[in-house]
Amino acid sequence: MSEPEQQAAIQPEIIQALIAVRDRAYTPYSQHPxxxxxxxxxGTRYTGANVEVAHYKGLCAEASALAAMASAGERRLREVYVIGPGEHLCTPCGDCRQRIxxxxxxxxxxxxxxxxxxxxxRYHMDDLLPDSFGPENLGRDSAMAD
Incomplete structure (x- = not known):
């Protein structure tokens, strides 16, 4: 994907919202917002930031955003965006890949x-979590059951 295609793919208001929510992360231990x-x-947008606690079992940004979406009664994802603090890839962790x-x-x-x-x-779900286990592996689609 060329540079212009990359930038055109993300709306400025999405970038602004991502930077704003990242800057509100609570990361006193890792300093990795x-x-x-x-x-x-x-089409509704839900944001989340990582929240750390002293016993190191914090909440990832993706989990926070997904919790907001689920709490609003929505069950299907169209897109996910993740922003870290630097130039390097900050992909979802293993737990968040399963949550997504x-x-x-x-x-x-x-x-x-x-x-x-x-x-x-950019990834599709199978790129991040190939051969994954999901609701259909349990014989029902729990994400659709609400």
């Missing part, structure tokens, strides 16, 4: 941007 935005099937998978379809796009909002890489 992360922000996330999930866009539901309805719960609400994703094969078409769900996951975009990882650098600290300034420049697209570093």
């Amino acid at each position: 992360v922000g996330a935005m999930v866009i539901s099937e309805s 998978r719960e609400f994703a379809s094969p078409e769900t796009l996951i975009r990882v941007v650098d600290a300034d909002g420049k697209l570093l890489r």
Whole structure:
């Protein structure tokens, strides 16, 4: 993907929201703030930041955004954005990949941007979590059951 295509793929208001939510992260231990935005099937945007606590069992940004989406009653993801504090890839951790998978379809796009909002890489769910285990492996689609 060329530079113009990368930048055109992300709306400026999405970049602004990602930077703003990342800058509100609570990371006194790692000093590694992360922000996330999930866009539901309805087009509604939900943001979240990582929140650390003293016993080191914090909440990831993606989990925070997904919790907001689920709390609003939405169950399907169209897109996910993740922003970290630097120029390097800050992809979802293993736990968050599974959380995203719960609400994703094969078409769900996951975009990882650098600290300034420049697209570093984009994935589909199967790229991040190949041969994954999901609701259909339990004989029902729990994400659709509400």
